[in-house]
Amino acid sequence: MPDTRPLLVQSDFDDTITIGNVSTLIREAFAPDEWREMEDEYHAGLYSVEESNIRQFALVRAARTEIEDYVRTHVIVRDGFEEFVRYCRREGIRLAVVSSGLDLYIKPVMRRVGLDHVEVHSGTATVTQSGVRVEYTGPSGALITQGFKESFVRHYKSGGYTVVYIG
Numbered sequence: 001m002p003d004t005r006p007l008l009v010q011s012d013f014d015d016t017i018t019i020g021n022v023s024t025l026i027r028e029a030f031a032p033d034e035w036r037e038m039e040d041e042y043h044a045g046l047y048s049v050e051e052s053n054i055r056q057f058a059l060v061r062a063a064r065t066e067i068e069d070y071v072r073t074h075v076i077v078r079d080g081f082e083e084f085v086r087y088c089r090r091e092g093i094r095l096a097v098v099s100s101g102l103d104l105y106i107k108p109v110m111r112r113v114g115l116d117h118v119e120v121h122s123g124t125a126t127v128t129q130s131g132v133r134v135e136y137t138g139p140s141g142a143l144i145t146q147g148f149k150e151s152f153v154r155h156y157k158s159g160g161y162t163v164v165y166i167g
Contacts, residue, residue, distance in 0.1 A: 005162045009088060010153060012167025013099035013106050013122070019076040022105050023053065029070060031059040048146035049100045050136045053123060057102070057132040064104065064127040071105040077113050085115055094161070096121065098152045102134060121152055 014021045027035045035056045042052035060067075088095040096119040099106060104125035110116050126133040138144045139155035149167075156163050 005160050006092075006094065007164065008094040008096060008156050008161040009164045009166060010096050010098050010149070010156065011165075012149070013097055013101045016167045017078055017081050017097065018109065019078055022071060022075050022109070023101050025074060026060060026067060026070070026105060027056055030062040030067065031056065035059050050123070050134075050145050050148050053100060053102070054134045054145070057125065057134050058130075060132045061129075062127075067104055067127070068108040072108050072112050075105070075109050077109065082113060082115065085118060095119065096152070096156070098122070098149050100136070100148050102132075104132065123148075 011017060014023055024039075027039075038047075038052060038056050038059075041047060042049065047055065062070075085095060087093075097106065097110075099120075099122045102123045102125040103120070104127070106120055106122050107116065110118060110120065121139075123134045123136050126135075136144050136148045138148065138151040144151060149165075153163050153165060
């Protein structure tokens, strides 16, 4: 018996839709080298990706417009992604970008390539003079500090979707 559940593609952003990790580019450009030690701690398993981003982006010192301008000029969207979005739309496949990255850079990049209509769930960034404050809100609306992308997979599956994850 064929699977009749609707199909949903959940795609990551950094290193998937983009060539390279935008989060790393921003930290390299706007944070002191202290972020590198935090990145090593993340890779050693001391923190979740969400906790790591919360800690590392707190070091970023730049205005929102400066960061948005930087990503608009430095980030490359992978060849074929725009066609993939059109394919999903044409075939009735729901596409959702779910990233542990930040709206601060995802939205300007998507807007630049004319894809700001695509569903996006990511960390929410508030730029302050003392750094970038990051929060992750799961599908239920509750703040979470780990398992952000997985929470959306579970949410979509519980909504009756067959989920294909890219990332």
